[in-house]
Amino acid sequence: MTRRIAWLNEKGGSGKSTSALNLSANLASQFGQRVLLIDVGHQANISAVLGGDQVAKHTLTDVLMHDVPAGEAILPTRYPNLHLLPADAALSEVNVAMADSAGRLGIGRELRLKRALQGIERDYEFVVVDTGPQRTLLNVNVLNYVDDVFVPIDPGYWSLLGVKRLEELVGQIREHLGHQTLRIGGVLLTKVQPTNVARQVERQVREYFGPLNVKVEEAHSRGLSVLDYAPESAGAKAYLALAKEVLFSKTHDNG
Template sequence: MKSVAFISEKGGVGKSTTVLNVAAAMAGKGLKVLVLDTDPQANATYVLLRGEKPRRPTIHEVLVGQAAAIHAIVPTALPGVDILPAATDLADANVTLAGEMGRERRLRVAMAGAEAAYDYVLVDTAPTRSLLTTNVLNFVEEVLVPIVPGLFGVLGLGQLQADVAAVRRFLDNKALRLGGVFLTMTERHNVAQDVEEQLRRLFGDLVFRTKIPRSVKLEEAHSRHESVLSYAPKSVGASAYLALTEEILDDGREAKRNGDPGGNPSAHDAA
């Protein structure tokens, strides 16, 4: 089992879109995928359960210790993809857990055993730094960051890198790493090129080769509760997400990073 979380404090940068389409691409290759929805907005849940309200228990009951993860995981509209769904009351978990024992370890403890049935666990996250995100960081193997080109595209990455380092130092997940950054919603203009150059300067080999272009097909697919791979298989969005998935699955990409598990050390105070 491998696990990856898509994290950015910026809202609307394509985290949920990436989780959905990478899940579909992985399942298309015959991999068994589990999506963890840790965002109270529950966007991934909404698309994958075709707009149906998730029945209880959800990830909230799992985190507060009222249900086992295997009792909350359900199949989705995508063959080969299961989900541990979220509902809007997940926001309350930040408050409920704050005074509880093992508050930063709840997801890690809950997933022990449940994850074994899957080749890949993909975690969607909220655009807020919270106890929920800390739980995610203390569980996954790697963090991938979508970045929309623009003036403030890379701001906030410094905080995320500090959080990754703090989890390795103070919590259980000693092998957690920033696995990469990739550009989303790119358009053909100079800002995108500037941001890409800046990213490569800061993050070197951590920058994915694949860029996800802005494509209306991606949005249309969501509103039909589909992945772009089934909705518009010949679109630029579909081929970009297939390529991104290949890169995520490529074990070789790790070796290209000079053997440094935390990524380029010179980038650590970069943003």
């Protein structure tokens, strides 16, 4: 069975794209899992890192707006088991097009992503979704599609407020869209620095430890996961531990 995971936090710069990229690359390259990484950010950050020099013929925008089959937009990456469904700047137009509930893209608007992926997800053990920072119809589509929401937390006084807002949103999707199995699957502390605020948030969140690590950021410029770029760094070890945990929980859930 395919496990579907979205990285979500309405706070910008909290580490969604970095975490989606490194989790996907580790699951694919270290654990031989077939992974589809979907870029649902109009900044297309992941597409820029993983797409390399490839020019995408189609993007998620075409899939959602112009009925292009998802399989035609998916690209290979430098990691043999990892495929990418890329984004482009026009993705934000999808939100506008869906805004009119009686318009062409308005009808069934919360289900558009789920429908578009139905035919291809069986080819993958994991689908990992990177999202943009705002509350948008696209992100509602993502929530309606995935099983697990992972929240990257960049420690600060407002971080926990963001998590609470997200919990409310997950509750609304469960209640109003009938997606009862949706859950917050975990939180990941990112960019942790040795400050009192970080220590306090860390105590409150008491979860994984994802250190601030310069190698994590440098890896993006080389188009690599941090594990390939700097395997001995703290960031690489943290994301490897996360991939193990995610894989273990999938095996466990499947009995």
